[in-house]
Amino acid sequence: MSTSDRTAEIRTRLEEYQASIVDRRERLAKHVHHREEPLPQDFAEQAVEMENSETMIALEDELSEQERQVGLALARLEEGTYGICTQCHGDIAAARLEALPATSLCFDCADRLS
Numbered sequence: 001m002s003t004s005d006r007t008a009e010i011r012t013r014l015e016e017y018q019a020s021i022v023d024r025r026e027r028l029a030k031h032v033h034h035r036e037e038p039l040p041q042d043f044a045e046q047a048v049e050m051e052n053s054e055t056m057i058a059l060e061d062e063l064s065e066q067e068r069q070v071g072l073a074l075a076r077l078e079e080g081t082y083g084i085c086t087q088c089h090g091d092i093a094a095a096r097l098e099a100l101p102a103t104s105l106c107f108d109c110a111d112r113l114s
């Protein structure tokens with residue numbers, strides 16, 4: 001397979017991944033902002049409501065972060081640095097890119113930084 005074919009294939013994968021994140025975010029946003037009913041009076045219920053919205057916010061943050069990572073991965077693909085670890089500049093294993101297409105770190109660096 002030529003390099004440009006490979007690049008096109010990776011770009012397609014990243015774009016599909018990006019679309020799935022946008023989709024999940026939109027569904028989540030609907031879920032979060034759709035509930036305009038007054039707050040429950042009962043304290044226990046209120047606590048549960050709060051916990052739910054905290055979970056939603058955490059999920060929203062997580063999805064925003066994933067979206068940012070995919071954007072950066074697409075930029076690296078354009079630059080020709082996709083698949084190269086941003087920390088140690090070594091090659092990221094193909095199997096790792098397969099599982100985490102937007103990752104910017106090799107397994108060792110990700111392990112070290114976590």
Ligand SMILES: [Zn+2]
Pocket residue numbers: 085086087088089090105106107108109110
């Ligand atoms: Zn590394």
